[in-house]
Amino acid sequence: MDHPKIDDSPPPAPSSVGWRQRVLEREASATAGAAASVQAEQAEGAGGTRAGTVMRTLVWSAALLLTMFMLFVIARLPWLGDLGIHAATIERLRANLIHPGSPQVDAATDSPYYSPWTVLLGFVAGATGLDVFTVLRIGALISLSLLLTGVWHFTRTLSSRRAAPPLAVLCLLLLWGPPWLAWSGFLELGSLTLTISYPSTFVIALSFHFWALLTKALRAAASWPAFLGLGLLWAVILLSHQYSGVVATFGALALLLGARPWPARETLLRLGAGIVLGVAWIAMWPYYSFFSLFGFEGLEEIHRPLYSNLPTRFGIVLVGVIALVFRWRRDRRDPLVIFFALGTAMVAVGDLTGHWSWGRVLPAAIIPAQLATALAMAEGRKVFLALSSAALLSGAWAQVGTLGYAVPADMLPQAVRQKTWPTWQGLKWMTRWVKPGDTVMSSPTANVMIPAYGAYTVAPGYDDIFLPDQQERYAAVGRFFASGTPREEQLDILGRYKVKWVLRWGFEGGLPPDDAALRLVDIGPDGRELYQVVGREKA
Incomplete structure (x- = not known):
């Protein structure tokens, strides 16, 4: 199929009838070609x-x-993967549409998660209270x-x-x-x-x-x-x-x-x-x-x-x-x-x-x-x-x-059920105690979920390229839960990041359950234990 030759000469003034005629001919040629293509397809x-x-x-x-x-x-809405970070982004925008800060930790940083789309959803969340x-x-x-x-x-x-x-x-x-x-x-x-x-x-x-x-x-x-x-x-x-x-x-x-x-x-x-x-x-x-x-x-x-x-x-x-x-x-x-x-x-x-x-x-x-x-x-x-x-x-x-x-697992054949990735249980039970803006000390397994409910974590669950002290925070969480870390250092970490709650699954390390600085307030359906930080006094 031959195509119209491109005219590379500069266009004359808008009043030029010849230039307009060439434009009309080019558009007519394109339209005719498209129509012929449609007729050929239909035939x-x-x-x-x-x-x-x-x-x-x-x-x-x-x-x-x-x-x-x-x-x-x-x-x-299956809970798996990155759902938590996107929920956290909306929660931050709900709280402050102009200066939301980090979606995951209590820090005044920028984030690529704050896009035109999430800003719109954050506005909807704030305006409706949904x-x-x-x-x-x-x-x-x-x-x-x-x-x-x-x-x-x-x-x-x-x-x-x-x-x-x-x-x-x-x-x-x-x-x-x-x-x-x-x-x-x-x-x-x-x-x-x-x-x-x-x-x-x-x-x-x-x-x-x-x-x-x-x-x-x-x-x-x-x-x-x-x-x-x-x-x-x-x-x-x-x-x-x-x-x-x-x-x-x-x-x-x-x-x-x-x-x-x-x-x-x-x-x-x-x-x-x-x-x-x-x-x-x-x-x-x-x-x-x-x-x-x-x-x-x-x-x-x-x-x-x-x-x-x-x-x-x-x-x-x-x-x-x-x-x-x-x-x-x-x-x-x-x-x-x-x-x-x-x-x-x-x-x-x-x-x-x-x-x-x-x-x-x-x-x-x-x-x-x-x-x-x-x-x-x-x-x-x-x-x-x-x-x-x-x-x-x-x-x-x-x-x-x-x-x-989409279908409850017990309604599916075993062969199909085995192919389904198990979803997470979520931490909604935690919101009875933990309020938006509170900081929670938790192991990495829960850090990806906690910010979805409006709370902060000490270290981000997902890498944050805009967080300057990210590695410091990872190290602090590691030290808090590591065996052999002195109690004074653990209390210092809690104080440094203004931690109000400690969430852990069984005894993952950290302060012992009977420590005077902690008070057990609830145990979730998955066995996670939530402790309130009631004191940071050093012995």
């Missing part, structure tokens, strides 16, 4: 046949079942809605086939191999059931809308306000979850490089203005310095597992790679192919150089392959339908353990 495959109708019914039903399943998950987990459920409902509508929105810019959007949902959630890859920003069903209320899910869901809006803006040579709005949307995405923001940026870059016809100079100028506005907002964000994150090192080892079990986890996505090859043969500038190439390149370089954290950009390689699979299935090719359907069924079985987050 191919099983789109209007009885088999096509059956397929659409099946895939829409499956997508609806997945949606209902996720609603049940949101209702139960329980933090209710606010997280509201956030999860919004993210799920954005995800489903965003996938539909973006898929419709790639294909006019009615089965494409639900197939895209199925491929994005189910086309994953075992074992589970429960990381923020990954749309694997096993991960999504645990991260549905996280900012990363909000960001990746919003990214689909961002890509769809950018595609339309490039095709229609949109106005200045449209591109400036896209720049602000891009800033919200990057500020709310940095890794998923890189994925969104790669997708946007792929759409730009694959745009046909190539955007006119004025369109590129508007796009550039949107980028400048987005960068300016990122730079002015008051809650943390986004650009300071680039100089931080120390997250590599924790991300190393992302590079393990690659053949089993992602071998199932090879069906999507095959679909991408077909797309590349039809169009060497296909946006999904470019998107896949960008993501794969960054992940590969991360592996070669030991930058394991770059593995968090894996969705930039997986998402385009999954979308290519869905689009190929929507075309109704029998061989590809059979291959992809088998892959989807295999992926669904690999993640069948997620049923345990």
Whole structure:
């Protein structure tokens, strides 16, 4: 297919009829090309046949079942992973929307967890007085809605086939191999059931809308306000979850490089203005310095597992790679192919150089392959339908353990129950005594949960790159619970960090239960003991 030649000459004054005529011809050519593509799609495959109708019914039903399943998950909101830090962030913003301080410890520091999304949820929590987990459920409902509508929105810019959007949902959630890859920003069903209320899910869901809006803006040579709005949307995405923001940026870059016809100079100028506005907002964000994150090192080892079990986890996505090859043969500038190439390149370089954290950009390689699979299935090719359907069924079985987050365990077969990760019991019983703003001395096993209820811990449960005395705090907790630490030093630690409570599971060390400085006030259902600090006098 021939494409209109790009006119690189500077545009004449707006009154020039010839220049306007060329712009109109370029837009008409693009519109005609899109219409021809739609007609070709509708003429191919099983789109209007009885088999096509059956397929659409099946895939829409499956997508609806997945949606209902996720609603049940949101209702139960399984406690596992990083739920505590996100709840803690909202609690801090509820207490002080302008200067919340560290989400985990009593310190006046910035934090990348204070993003536009969490600030909004913190405002909702403060304005309504709702329980933090209710606010997280509201956030999860919004993210799920954005995800489903965003996938539909973006898929419709790639294909006019009615089965494409639900197939895209199925491929994005189910086309994953075992074992589970429960990381923020990954749309694997096993991960999504645990991260549905996280900012990363909000960001990746919003990214689909961002890509769809950018595609339309490039095709229609949109106005200045449209591109400036896209720049602000891009800033919200990057500020709310940095890794998923890189994925969104790669997708946007792929759409730009694959745009046909190539955007006119004025369109590129508007796009550039949107980028400048987005960068300016990122730079002015008051809650943390986004650009300071680039100089931080120390997250590599924790991300190393992302590079393990690659053949089993992602071998199932090879069906999507095959679909991408077909797309590349039809169009060497296909946006999904470019998107896949960008993501794969960054992940590969991360592996070669030991930058394991770059593995968090894996969705930039997986998402385009999954979308290519869905689009190929929507075309109704029998061989590809059979291959992809088998892959989807295999992926669904690999993640069948997620049923345990929506259905009581005793209602599930033993084979399914064994695949479900056990959730945590939580520490709500503690709030009868411990109030928001109190500091609790606890071992690391509880530090990830305590801040979710508004209290502080002596040491953070999650690494905090903005906390200057983090290592000092870790050492203090270690010394307090270490056997042989003098009582005077333990009392000094309690006083230094203004500790009001000590929470431990059995005798993990620290002051003995009968010490005069402690008073047992409660024992939780999991056996944890809560002591009030009643004195710090040294013998």
